[in-house]
Amino acid sequence: MTASPFLNIQGVSRRRAGRAAVSGLSLHLNRGEVLGLLGVNGAGKSTTLAMLAGALRPDSGHILLDGQRLDERPALARDTVGWLPESAPLWPELSVDEHLMAFARLRGRSKRDARRLADAMLDRLQLGDLRRRLAGVLSQGQRQRLGLACALVHEPPLLILDEPANALDPVQVAELRRLVRERAAAGSAVILSTHVLAEVVAMCDRVAILHEGCLRHDARLGDHAALEKTFFGIATGATP
């Protein structure tokens, strides 16, 4: 008997501003896997990720995490998911350290546990020197790193990253790649959206391509040239 997938998206649709943003999406992901979600602007990537994080409700269809329906267990996303949205939701008047403590506590960790996790994350993302700095005065790349740290701090089994390399310098992009592979090796399922095909090749095991809200491709990753051909075929309409 095959075990059911950790993340199981079953025929999910969602309209936004009167138009179909995601249509009948079915997709699954196992622990330890890294899935890259690709698509042109407006393809429905962020809408999909927001639904997985429990921040948007599907109009129809179901999302199951570890066999449980997200819509029936409101706390499930909070406990299970780490989400870096397209623009990291930070409080300008809180410090880097206060953010990490707040996120770990919001995810149900004890004060002592939160302290341990926050310290580990400050160290891991080289944010130690910035720990007392207010989020409101961080550079764009530093804010992105803090957003990433907030998504990761409670060591979530499902990690959802919406364009995680945005604003990061090349050193931090390399660190991001290591971090993603590390989380997957530790048993997390990771789904990330990006516009950079090289990021998918560097980080992912599988790639899914959305076009006009519909899943058009879901396969194990080939090389860069094969991915480029598939992506442009779908994006330009050359692949029917």
Ligand SMILES: Nc1ncnc2c1ncn2[C@@H]1O[C@H](COP(=O)(O)OP(=O)(O)OP(=O)(O)O)[C@@H](O)[C@H]1O
């Ligand atoms: N807050 C919103 N209100 C209304 N419509 C929205 C909103 N956010 C997105 N949409 C619409 O939903 C559709 C899918 O958008 P979405 O942001 O999911 O695409 P995306 O693939 O993430 O795009 P991008 O690569 O540009 O970030 C688009 O038609 C977009 O205009």
